[in-house]
Amino acid sequence: MGVRVFLVFVAAALLAVTSASARQVATPGVTSDEIHLGSSVPLSGEAAIAGNVARGIEAYFNYVNDKGGVFGRKIKFTYLDDGYDPGRAVNNTIRLIQQEQVFAVFSSLGTSNNLAVRKLLNDAKVPQLFVSSGATTFGRDYKKYPWTIGYIPPYSEEGEIYGRYVVKNIKKAKIAVLYQNDDYGRDLFAGLRRGLGAKAKSIVAKVGYDPTSADVQPQVTQLKASKANVLMVFAFGKFSLQAFNAVSRLGWKPQIFVNDVSSASALMSIVPQKAANGAISIVFGKDPASPSWANDKGIRLFQSILRKYGNGTNARDLKDGYFSAGMATAYTMVNTLKKAGRNPTRQSVMNAATHLNEKGNPFVLPGIVIRTTPKSRFPITQVRLQRWSANAWRPFGKLVSAKPG
């Protein structure tokens, strides 16, 4: 009798042990000493430079691994080149899940590239973490896509902040808008209108440009003819540079607002300063090229990590905002993994990512708290306004909310 009871106990215990270990095996990408994350980014083609985000992430993970990793596990990070082509992003993502057996997909870059893989990741119940895109849908549509979460403030909220600022501070504003003619530019424009509210009539001209344009001077010339005194530049990369150039060449002097994505110090410092001075933008990450952060602890940490752990990086990269943006995301990712516990599962990491309360990320502005709930999947929702003067961005005012209402 006693022996029988004992045997039943042993059997039950064995069963529990085997099923427990079976459950651990069932989480792909996690072994006793490794967690495998994957990403699809452009390393070739027109957007190749943005691929540096992934290299910044890689350097930070190397640094964390050197200090012992997360609960003794090293983070392995595999990132593949998609040339900014959504078709190749799909292929990369399938390769990451099926061939590389990653635990989660993390910080893939670009709006369409993430849209293209959202359904397949959610069907496979693989977390799509901290998407590198400000399209509102990645934080908003969690009911349909519970395995997806964004990271940076939504573009539409950014537009809204500019609108509210104009209403409050600029009397008799006549606003001209230059925007990239796609979802990204239109998101910003829609936000601007919302922020202006009843004052939306003060938009006197808006012109979209196509990314296949050679130069946006014709568009700026057209906007200038509207006699506006405020110019919104909702552009991307070189097109915002050209906009400043054209403003200066045409002898126009509007109050310029320039969206976050195209406002890096490295860009602002090479446009004609008579147009750039006084321009307003938002900020949430620390820009390593900005003199304001030259002695900041976080930026010093960024540079020392990149020097020691960055693969094939050089002095030029120490001032590259893509690398620091990558590190900010990687910092949050490490915290998420810690929060997911000693034996992370895809469910527990998703749970952790939607219950964040991260203070003191060294790579974002002081005071920003990265906070998420299952129903509010916008990790960064606090920004500050900043004004360009004497060759640097100067933040002003308090932290403003960029949280979708």
Add this chain to the structure above:
Amino acid sequence: MKLKLALEVACFLALAAFVAVLPRFISDFRAREFAIAGMYFIALLGLSILTGYSGQISLGNGAFMAVGGYTTAILSVDGFYGHPLRDLWTIPIAGVVAGVAGLVVGVPALRLSGLYLALITFGIAVSFPQLPKKFDHFFGGTTGKILSLPRPPFGLDTTPNDWIFYLTWGIALVLLALAWLLVRGRTGRGLKAIRDSEVAAVSSGISLARYKTLAFGISAFYAGIAGSLYAIANAYVNPDVFPIMLSIYLVVGLAVGGLDSLFGLLGGAALIYFLQNHADTVARWINHLPALELDPKQPGIPSVVFGVVLIVVMLLIPTGMGGLARKFFVSLTTRR
């Protein structure tokens, strides 16, 4: 000549057998990779009929792939008058729609020759992505159209990747056989006659207009099928899925495969896929050479690798793999 025929039939059967058993020996994801290479192969078959056989250079066949891809996406997402079609049935429709587009382009192409035609078709490749952006209510704009994920029909017990593999290569084999019959038959002789001398062709009663337009239509049909399969495999289309570079890659595949060698195109298709998606692997191979240390993850390195491989391949085999094989074949069958 009999020997050549026997050899070609043997090659075809060997390819069919290889395709049938391949998924048993490779991983699930590799099956998907072979499937996508197969889509390039289909598009290259069409391009070969146009450029290799009728001598008209097209730098715009990526646009016809886009036509096929969008046809499938719109029919299977929005449907025909509100009745979405199963992706499988949209494939032939996509081919026909693209084929008609090809015929339409083929008519003005009659008046153009050589590099003028090449550049005008390149203009089509450049222009096409603008249409979905402009008419975004119909085409979905830059957001694109999200299709349902590929799944095997009729309750077949295969993985989605194997399904896409068999679907693509099944179609590819049929289209290869058709292309082969076409170029061996009357039409093929007509096309070749035009390529070699338009004057001679016309004086022997061949209708330039009919054959040249037909070649455009057929090549666009093939591209449309390929684009449709590509849309199904990725379950997504937007203007960036069919970039300008796609048209260029197709021409690269054609040149590497050999202009009028249907089997050589297998190599061209493989190269297009491999260099786009495995430039890091190639960079690691190159690193075995002395005094070289390429970091495959550094932005720009994939382009360097791709560029170098293209140049080296073209310098080594200027007439492509098909040309190489032909030389080999000729040296086998000619007595010195």
Add this chain to the structure above:
Amino acid sequence: MLATFTWTEFAQQLAAGIREGAIYAGLALAIVLIYRSTRVINFAQGEMATFTTFIAWSLQNRGLSFWVAFPIVLAIAFAGGVAIERTLIRPVENAPVLTIVIVTLGLALLLNGLMSVIWGGANRQFHGPFSTRTIDVGGVPISVQDIGIVAVSIVLVVLLWLFFRYTKLGLALRASAVNPDSSRLVGVRVGWMLALGWGIAAVLGAVAGMMIAPVVFLDPNMMQTILLYAFAAAVLGGLESPAGAVVGGLLLGVTITMLGRYVGFIGSTLKLPAALLLILVLLLLRPGGLFGRVAVRRV
């Protein structure tokens, strides 16, 4: 919400269009030169121009002024163009046209990647030779830079014309392009003439690059869109004719700017397809382009 029509703006748009066109013309001229001498469309023309502009940028960074760096860069561009012809194009001279086109394509990819590796992908400021001030031309503020760019293009065309018309070398170059075999018989070293064509084309590209970089900012992809327009300009002018390339470039620059600005339906999204459609229609009427000649071959 479109601003209403004003003559001042029209004049400024016209000026922008002409400047844009002058750049297309510069690159189109380079394409035409290579087409004439080697019967090849050089897909690397844009990246070659950007590459040499990056060299100029590096020299500026080392403290050289624009006009000191300028001749050095032109010399490097010339040597580079000749070297490319000798090492990469020569071996495939007799291969199908497509093979040569693919080699230039490979070169374009290679150069683009190299620029990212050497100089990084970031946008760079390039100091041009002209002031960025505006001057008043009949009541319309026009940028000195725009006027300078157009002036340089005109000077280039005149110099090229003088070279081809009045120098022995120019004559030999033309002869070897039109009839290589007869030229060889009269002692022209045709091989070197082809290389010379590539060298001159590279120089033209370098000038175009250094002119446009101050306006659109320098990065490895700077010339990619511009090259598309330059192709269109060259076709419009008739691939064979340098004068055609210049006229084609200016016409295209102005047409695109005006279509994009004043035809609401076309806007910035459809201006490229619309321009290409116009070119297609023109080619159907004149299959040899504006200035090209079509070999008469009635059948």
